[in-house]
Amino acid sequence: MSGIRAATDRGQGADTTTKSPTPAPTIASLRNAPWGVMALAVVVGAGAGVGSVVFRWCIKTFTGLLSGHSDYSASPGASNPHVPWLGPYFVLLTPVIGGLLYGPLVNRFAKEARGHGVPEVMLAVAQRGGRISPKVAVVKTLASALTIGSGGSVGREGPIVQIGSALGSTLGRVTRATEGRMKLLVACGAAGGIAATFNAPLAGVFFAMELILGTFSAEAFGATVLASVTASIIGRASFGDVAFLNLPAFHVDHLAxxxxxxxxxxxxxxxxxxxxxxxxxxxxxxxxxxxxxxxxxxxxxxxxxxxxxxxxxxxxxxxxxxxxxxxxxxxxxxxxxxxxxxxxxxxxxxxxxxxxxxxxxxxxxxxxxxxxxxxxxxxxxxxxxxxxxxxxxxxxxxxxxxxxxxxxxxxxxxxxxxxxxxxxxxxxxxxxxxxxxxxxxxxxxxxxxxxxxRRGIDLESPAPGAAIGAQHVGTVMEPLPSALPATTSLTDAADLLSLSGHGALPVMDDAGRYVGVVTAQAVAEALAEQPEGAPPVVGQLAAPPAPVTADQPLAQALHTLLSAAGTGVPVLDAEQGKPVGWLSHQSALRAVHATA
Structure with a gap:
């Protein structure tokens, strides 16, 4: 009987395993699924939209409390109804009162909330993996609203970009997003903030991609659009579907x-x-x-x-x-x-x-x-x-x-x-x-x-203290391959390129001046077009890539290397502009491996 009971238990165990329900979606599945970043973008956009509503409400409230007007610049020189006996001289005190409130707040809780905000977000994306402290969103909201409400002559786009970006970064940390996803969520927060604040969803998308990410891709465009649209819907529900400025009609009367x-x-x-x-x-x-x-x-x-x-x-x-x-x-x-x-x-x-x-x-x-x-x-x-x-x-x-x-x-x-x-x-x-x-x-x-x-930070260089990419190109470059004369025929150039192993070679004119680089792909395409209009010599195909100099940091030169055709680019002398070496993908990888 005990043997039968044991066998029955084993059978029940196996049966239970095969019929167990499918696990519910987890944070990991949300983070790794192809649609995960889109779902997170919608959440970030919603957060940025709500943050924009709160931020604008704070500005209006503090402006009303400290000036007695919904927007004092619309009634310049008027007195404050809260203190009418001061007349227009109350403006001498409002910036002082505001400073006494936001000064200790920023100094104590988030010094990065000082200033106009966008550079800090650009730095977080470029060198800090998109990490922004979550308290920045709260401190920036209060400090900027107090600054503007007390008379500070600044805009609200920098704060809302930093607020939305901090929300995106916080969500990235909660979901343990990869560094690439974290940066994208920061950009989504920036896009949503701009879109909701100014009722300009397209401007929010391009602001995020042009200034925050500094690059364009299908995934980034899709995510920022979702965040921008979501934030715009919330903004329009709160502020109405109107532009934040009433501008005159535009027309061109004359070609001159x-x-x-x-x-x-x-x-x-x-x-x-x-x-x-x-x-x-x-x-x-x-x-x-x-x-x-x-x-x-x-x-x-x-x-x-x-x-x-x-x-x-x-x-x-x-x-x-x-x-x-x-x-x-x-x-x-x-x-x-x-x-x-x-x-x-x-x-x-x-x-x-x-x-x-x-x-x-x-x-x-x-x-x-x-x-x-x-x-x-x-x-x-x-x-x-x-x-x-x-x-x-x-x-x-x-x-x-x-x-x-x-x-x-x-x-x-x-x-x-x-x-x-x-x-x-x-x-x-x-x-x-x-x-x-x-x-x-x-x-x-x-x-x-x-x-x-001014603080010694170059966004195109590696982060301070980072060993990888900090070397100068001159320390990792290879010897310059034999250059092709500009008068070399396409057939001869094809043979020399196939033997070089570089996929691209520098080109010099008869006077020994650097003309540019010709790639094996360009030569092959030109040969396929002959004899109908294809140039007969490589000098007419050569084009100079973005300049890479020997004293340039490797991290900065990698951007040029990745976008260049072939397997490398010439390294130029900083003073004379002549090729002195060759930076290839292999030499860059060897430098990275040596410091890793």
Whole structure:
């Protein structure tokens, strides 16, 4: 009987195993499944949307408490109904009160919440695996809302980007996401924050991919779109389906205006980079002057900001009502230029004393003032062809931001979403591309990366203390392969490339000057096209890849190596630009293996 019972028990055990229910989805399955990142993107977008609603409510509440108005810049110079006996002089005290509140908060709980926020997110993605402390979301919300509500002349896009990114990073930690997924979730948070705050879902997507990730891929696009759409739905349910700015209709009356828009783009780039330089010049001055505890700095510096607000109350807060009035032609040229300089000073001072807020909205403000003044000027000079002043204000907004942040796609998309008019696209693209190109000629850095470089951080280099990728290219490069003369025929070049083992070779002209690199693929395609129009010699096929110099960090050169055709790229002398070596995938891997 005992044997029968044992056999029966064994049979029951086997039967139970085969009929056990399918396990419920776990965090691991959500993390690893192909659809997992999309589901997480929706959750991050929802969190960013709710965070945006809370953040805007906090700004409105603190602005009402400290100024007595829903937006004091719409009623500049008015008294505070809470303290009417102070008249307009109450603005001397509100930045001090705000500083006494957010100064200790930031200093005690999250120092990274100080400033305009976007550089910190870019750094977290580039060098810290997307890790952002979860407390940043709470501290940034309160500190930025107090800064803006007490008169700080900054925007709300930087804070909401940092808030949404912190939510994405926190969800990534909870689900134990891989580093790549973590970075993507951070970008989703940024996209959702921009989309919900400005009712600009496309701009949120491109802001995240262009500035935060710095790359475009199908997975990143899909995830950020889901986050942006989800956040936009929540934002529209709370704020309505309206743009955050009411801008005038746009139209081009005369073809000559395109030349005027192009010139405005160049001027806007100079102004945008000037704003970036002035911002950090004022911050340096505040650092040099202040000798007390950091938690008290915003309150004491608030006295200086209060003086600016007393002289120019239009600088109180973000200042969208003033921006809208400028686009409608409501100010004279002299006052527009005063507002432009005043915004630079007020924003720089707000950031310099330790305030928390973004520089995107100030860039739009400065661009609107510049564009309006420019439009009025050309209207007087060319009344028959210049067109409406508001058109130049809109173009100036996008061009100054593109010049300062060097994010042309984001600049085009957000201005298109604000106006909803396709007629803006051609002049906007023209001015923004010229502004971006001019900005690149003027400076290596943007308004965001300059803050990091001043701290000794290069986003294209390895993180401080990282051994991998810190070597200079000159220490790991191989000898330069024998170069091909530019007059080599395609048939001979094909033979030499097949024997080289590199898949690509440098090309020199008759004078010994470096022409570029020719790849085996390019030669094979040209041979297949002969005799119909294919070049007869390799000199006409050679193209120089992005330059890699011997004194360049390996981590930075890897970006060029990965995007280059063939198995390597020539290493150039930093001074003369001549090839001195060859960086291949094998040499890069050997360097990484040696330090791993």
């Amino acid at each position: 205006q395109y030349g005027l828009f192009a010139l405005l783009g160049v001027v806007a780039a100079v102004v945008g980079m000037g704003f970036a330089r002035f911002l950090y010049l004022v911050e340096d001055a505040c650092d040099w002057l202040w000798r007390g505890p950091e938690w008290l700095r915003p309150a004491v510096g608030g006295l200086a900001l209060g003086g600016v607000l007393l002289a120019l109350p239009q600088m109180y807060g973000v200042g969208y009502p003033v921006l809208e009035k400028a686009t409608e032609g409501g100010y004279a040229v002299g006052f527009l230029l005063l507002l432009l300089v005043g915004k630079m000073l007020a924003t720089s001072l707000t950031i310099g004393i330790g305030g928390s807020g973004g520089v995107f909205a100030p860039s739009l403000f400065i661009g609107a003032m510049l564009g309006s003044a420019y439009g009025i000027g050309v209207h007087h000079l060319m009344p028959g062809t210049a067109g409406a002043v508001g058109a130049y204000a809109l173009i100036g907004m996008g061009a100054v931001f593109a010049g300062a942040a060097r994010a042309p796609i984001t600049a085009v998309v957000i201005l298109f979403e604000l106006t909803g008019e396709y007629s803006i696209i051609l002049p906007l693209m023209l001015a923004i591309v010229l502004a971006t190109a001019t900005s690149r000629l003027l400076s290596r850095d943007t308004i965001y990366t300059l803050k990091l470089r």
